[in-house]
């Protein structure tokens with residue numbers, strides 16, 4: 001048995017306050033996007049080294065220089081975006097990138113288009129917090145779950161300021177195709193819009209090729225704020241660290257905001273990020289091997305249940321099965337599974353109205369837990 005085949009439930013209830021800690025001990029939580037495994041040893045050792053080096057003074061507002069040099073190299077080589085260290089801002093988690101981009105780009109009365117919708121709920125929340133309106137460009141949720149760039153073009157008004165993209169996509173697990181990305185780029189260019197692109201799940205791709213939107217051409221690298229991070233693929237969301245890049249002087253404005261909002265990303269968390277990027281390839285390969293097996297298992301089990309249709313995700317730790325055939329709202333299904341099966345999943349409607357009918361299930365756990373959760377879900381749905 002490998003290191004990902006079993007997890008200690010007692011340990012999970014103690015250490016994962018949001019995903020597990022708030023539930024009774026008979027519950028299985030497949031909800032919050034935490035993984036159920038300890039972080040790689042290399043990351044823990046990097047933090048200890050950082051403490052022993054007494055790295056307690058303030059650091060640079062844009063992030064540690066050596067770290068940004070390595071991030072820029074990674075962005076050039078892997079993402080094909082022509083970044084230098086000066087184009088990179090280290091931030092306290094990908095969430096900070098969502099917030100910064102909305103705070104920078106939106107004013108009350110503006111509109112931001114979510115492309116695609118449904119999407120990670122804080123996208124919607126941060127648009128609202130900036131006083132703007134969220135406009136949903138929905139995937140074809142009952143068909144091939146693709147984005148229609150013509151629909152996106154129709155949704156642009158003279159108040160649109162920002163396009164918000166999530167690729168790989170939370171919650172459907174889709175990897176957008178070059179064709180879809182080119183469609184988004186064309187609309188951005190035509191209407192001179194800023195683009196925010198969340199690529200946090202780039203390390204968790206099973207099939208297909210993840211293409212960075214900002215790599216399409218020079219124009220896109222100038223108008224796109226891309227966010228990458230470590231919290232999902234390396235299991236360290238409690239260490240608040242991620243990074244963004246844009247090849248435009250606007251990076252200085254974002255850095256100034258970061259300075260006045262939070263000074264800089266936590267030094268220990270930056271050490272963790274550095275170790276994730278430079279020392280954890282082997283760990284990541286083993287983790288993804290496990291995740292591929294869990295994905296296939298969950299998709300198979302769910303598709304074997306009456307009234308459930310579960311497309312196989314190309315990336316992310318999520319499946320987003322469609323249960324609309326059961327004739328209940330996704331919130332009712334979620335409540336029912338919590339009460340009857342004692343399994344926690346997330347209602348699709350929290351990702352936007354196009355997620356109605358679906359639930360999001362996080363499969364970043366052991367086969368034992370998934371097996372038990374699927375048995376319980378199957379038994380509970382069978383009673384409907």
Ligand SMILES: Cc1ncc(COP(=O)(O)O)c(C=O)c1O
Pocket residue numbers: 033092093094095096120166170198200229230231237241242
């Ligand atoms: C698409 C997406 N962006 C951002 C975040 C937040 O990430 P972080 O913990 O790095 O702030 C999440 C977390 O689930 C996410 O799914």
